[in-house]
Amino acid sequence: MKLNGKIFIRKIGNEHFAMLIEGLGKDSNKMIRCNDTSAFLFEKLEKETSLDELADALTEKYDIDRATAYEDAKGVVDSLRKAGFIEE
Secondary structure, eight states: OEEOTTEEEEEETTEEEEEEEOOSSGGGEEEEEEOHHHHHHHHHTTSOOOHHHHHHHHHHHHOOOHHHHHHHHHHHHHHHHHHTOEEO
C-alpha cells in the first residue's frame, strides 16, 4: 500500500496537513490535520510499504512495544483508507 498519488503533505507552523486533491470543486478535495505520529507514517507511505513495516518504523522511532505500534499504525491506515488517501 502507499499514498494516493494526489496527496500533498505540508507543514504549516507546527502542524502537518495532508490534502487529497481530486478535482476543482470544494466537495472533491479533502484535508486532514496530522499529529507527529501520523505525519511520520505519511512519510513512510510515500513509497510502497506494509502494515508490518509501518509498525516496525513506529517501534524504532518512538521506542514503544510492537503490539501498540501495530494497533496505532492500523488505526491510521484504516482512517486513511476510508478517506481515500491510500492506494492498495
